[in-house]
Amino acid sequence: MGRTKEKQHRRKVRLTTADHVFNIIVDVFMVFILIAILIPLWSTVTLSFRPIDFIGSNLRGMFLPPWEWSTKAYEGLFANDGFLSAFANSFKILVGGVACALVLTIPMAYVLSVQSLPGRRIINMIVIIPYVFNVGMIPAYLLVKDIGLINSLPAVFLPGAISTYNCIIMRQFFVGIPMELKESARIDGCTELQVMFRIILPLSKAIVMTIGLFYAVSFWNDFFHAMLYLNDSYLNPLPIFLRNILIGSGMNENLEVTAFAESPINAIKAASVFMSAIPMVIAYPFIQKYFTKGTLLGSVKG
Amino acid sequence: MGKAKDPAAVMKKSKLRREIKRHRSIYILALFPLIYYIIFKYVPIWNAQIAFKDFRAIAGVSGSEWIGLENFREFFNSFYFWSLIRNTVMYSVGKILISLPLSILLAIAIYECTRPILRKVVQTLAYLPHFLSWVIMYGILLTLLAPGDGVFNDIVKLFGGHPIDFLSNTSTFPWVVLISDAWKEMGWSAIIFIAALMGIDVSLFEAAVVEGATSWQRVRYITLPSIMPVIVTVLILKLGTILDAGFNQIFMLYSPQVYSVGDIIDTWVYRQGLLDFKFSLATAVGLFKGVFGMILVIFANWLSGRLSDSSLF
Numbered sequence A: 001m002g003r004t005k006e007k008q009h010r011r012k013v014r015l016t017t018a019d020h021v022f023n024i025i026v027d028v029f030m031v032f033i034l035i036a037i038l039i040p041l042w043s044t045v046t047l048s049f050r051p052i053d054f055i056g057s058n059l060r061g062m063f064l065p066p067w068e069w070s071t072k073a074y075e076g077l078f079a080n081d082g083f084l085s086a087f088a089n090s091f092k093i094l095v096g097g098v099a100c101a102l103v104l105t106i107p108m109a110y111v112l113s114v115q116s117l118p119g120r121r122i123i124n125m126i127v128i129i130p131y132v133f134n135v136g137m138i139p140a141y142l143l144v145k146d147i148g149l150i151n152s153l154p155a156v157f158l159p160g161a162i163s164t165y166n167c168i169i170m171r172q173f174f175v176g177i178p179m180e181l182k183e184s185a186r187i188d189g190c191t192e193l194q195v196m197f198r199i200i201l202p203l204s205k206a207i208v209m210t211i212g213l214f215y216a217v218s219f220w221n222d223f224f225h226a227m228l229y230l231n232d233s234y235l236n237p238l239p240i241f242l243r244n245i246l247i248g249s250g251m252n253e254n255l256e257v258t259a260f261a262e263s264p265i266n267a268i269k270a271a272s273v274f275m276s277a278i279p280m281v282i283a284y285p286f287i288q289k290y291f292t293k294g295t296l297l298g299s300v301k302g
Numbered sequence B: 001m002g003k004a005k006d007p008a009a010v011m012k013k014s015k016l017r018r019e020i021k022r023h024r025s026i027y028i029l030a031l032f033p034l035i036y037y038i039i040f041k042y043v044p045i046w047n048a049q050i051a052f053k054d055f056r057a058i059a060g061v062s063g064s065e066w067i068g069l070e071n072f073r074e075f076f077n078s079f080y081f082w083s084l085i086r087n088t089v090m091y092s093v094g095k096i097l098i099s100l101p102l103s104i105l106l107a108i109a110i111y112e113c114t115r116p117i118l119r120k121v122v123q124t125l126a127y128l129p130h131f132l133s134w135v136i137m138y139g140i141l142l143t144l145l146a147p148g149d150g151v152f153n154d155i156v157k158l159f160g161g162h163p164i165d166f167l168s169n170t171s172t173f174p175w176v177v178l179i180s181d182a183w184k185e186m187g188w189s190a191i192i193f194i195a196a197l198m199g200i201d202v203s204l205f206e207a208a209v210v211e212g213a214t215s216w217q218r219v220r221y222i223t224l225p226s227i228m229p230v231i232v233t234v235l236i237l238k239l240g241t242i243l244d245a246g247f248n249q250i251f252m253l254y255s256p257q258v259y260s261v262g263d264i265i266d267t268w269v270y271r272q273g274l275l276d277f278k279f280s281l282a283t284a285v286g287l288f289k290g291v292f293g294m295i296l297v298i299f300a301n302w303l304s305g306r307l308s309d310s311s312l313f
Helices: A001-011 A017-048 A072-079 A079-113 A120-134 A136-145 A155-161 A166-176 A179-186 A192-203 A205-221 A224-229 A238-246 A253-262 A265-292 A295-301 B007-022 B024-052 B069-077 B079-112 B114-131 B134-145 B149-156 B173-198 B202-210 B215-240 B245-252 B256-262 B265-275 B279-308
Strands: none
Touching: A001 A253, A017 A072, A017 A265, A017 B069, A017 B079, A017 B114, A017 B134, A017 B215, A072 A079, A072 A120, A072 A265, A079 A166, A079 A192, A079 A205, A079 A238, A079 A265, A079 B007, A120 A166, A120 B024, A120 B202, A120 B279, A136 A155, A136 A224, A136 B265, A136 B279, A155 A205, A179 A192, A205 A265, A224 A238, A224 B024, A224 B245, A238 A253, A238 A265, A238 B134, A265 B114, A265 B134, B007 B215, B007 B256, B024 B069, B024 B279, B069 B079, B069 B256, B069 B279, B079 B114, B079 B173, B079 B215, B079 B265, B114 B173, B134 B149, B134 B173, B134 B245, B173 B215, B173 B245, B173 B256, B202 B215, B215 B279, B245 B265, B265 B279
16 A cells, blocks of 8 residues: 555646546545445444334435434344344354364365375366356255255255365465475474474464355355255244345244334344344454455466 | 386386375375265265156155156246346346446556545445345345335435336346345455556556656556456456356345246246255256356366466366
8 A cells, every 4th residue: 555655645746637637536436436335234224223203214214313213123133032043043053164164174275285295186176076067956955855964054054164266265375385384394304284283274374264254254144055954943044034034924923022013114124134244244354354465366366 | 018117117106105105194184075075066966867867755866767858858948948048147247247347447446546544444345245145135125125115215206206116126126136236246346456456566657657647548558458367357257157147146136026037047946946846857957057157167267267377276
């Protein structure tokens, strides 16, 4: 970002009309993008705090001052067993999923990064072929059914426990670690396994964090596998609970009695949306710290 | 041929043996992930044989009867075949046409912006929607687009128009899909262009300023040409996944009223297979998509490797 400072300084020296127009257009575009991103988020957040006696549209509701907001929708949500169990299930899927994913992805990525390994190309092929050749959801469904995972939480995270894309990104990072480090460790008498645990992994905290957070996001947001493989409502994770609320079929009586009387139904929907998003929003600054560094572009840049 | 073994070959062989022995622990490390791959990635490929069978749950995958290409014939001859292909391609091409220019513009704007705070705020917020799921997006879209009290219909009513049910109207639904995708992914897609912009040699700009180039000319003659290879690579790799129009998004947003313009290959496969239990037909369609997609990806990868020596694998 040092370049911009330099650029500003330069512009002070000579700034033509064309440059002025250019800067204004850039600023206007940036503000436009900012507003376009904020309106949908803001309208949903304000809707979730809508009091029951508010009369008017969502557009007017966006300008309701915060001291008139009501937290009744959230109170209703937190008193609801369906929501609490969905939140707990989502959390279990996230923890189990990330643990499984890292335990499988790190070794796989490391193995693929050992250039001198005999048979590395074959292992590489084994990893790439299913990535390129995707046979679709039915054969995968039959597998999960056959090994008896239907109606269990691992069914949600096991099929996605190694994302080949994440694996390639991680391998690319391992490959980028200077060979000399590994060589000198070997000369000092380290075994291959020791090289991984003592040399490579301590240097790879950033990529392990990044990939871990990526898995966390994908498991937290997963809707599809949960819909496919979980039938009992007590196993529902948050995305399924949210969808049921949104399409109006999941308003179980408990929620209606406790919350519906005190806050508009749309406020409950919006509060559910907000509660589903909040863990991602909290985790987001940590994820952002890593991906803006460009760690993740390795695989695409070749 | 009749001679004793070639000494070079013998040495090579013993060297290989030594190398394998040295990497013993690495193979052990590979064991669990490879078992995982066999079970979760290769058994489904084996299961895909039911595309050529009349699958019955009792008989299982291997026990069901072979019927050749019957399932494929049923799909190719059906009236929905072309409409599924058309919708799928329409959405993926439409998304490229809207998102790609927008994300390039955004990247250039972020790069050129002279106000550090504005730049930081836009950059941070623009990436955020990528991390929201389509279920959450559906909730947000309901707030915006609901026919009764949605924000957009308020504006429509303000100008004296009739409220529109954006999500169940066949003429507005495709636009909702395309624009909501652009809103969600624009910032994320811009990252790669921002990274490319950061890599431009600053001395080029200095030289341009000395020569008296305006900001416009710098963008036109330095910035754009510099990131052109990245644009081409992204475009090609996106074309490789043209049959993936975004299952999660469409599945969340569509409804029977808009099947005619909303149904894509993946959503159709889901309904046929898991709602109507036509496992074989659905698998055949999935396999068709898989083979076609594989050819496209390999071709795209080869092409981007040739044009800009960057490829995915």
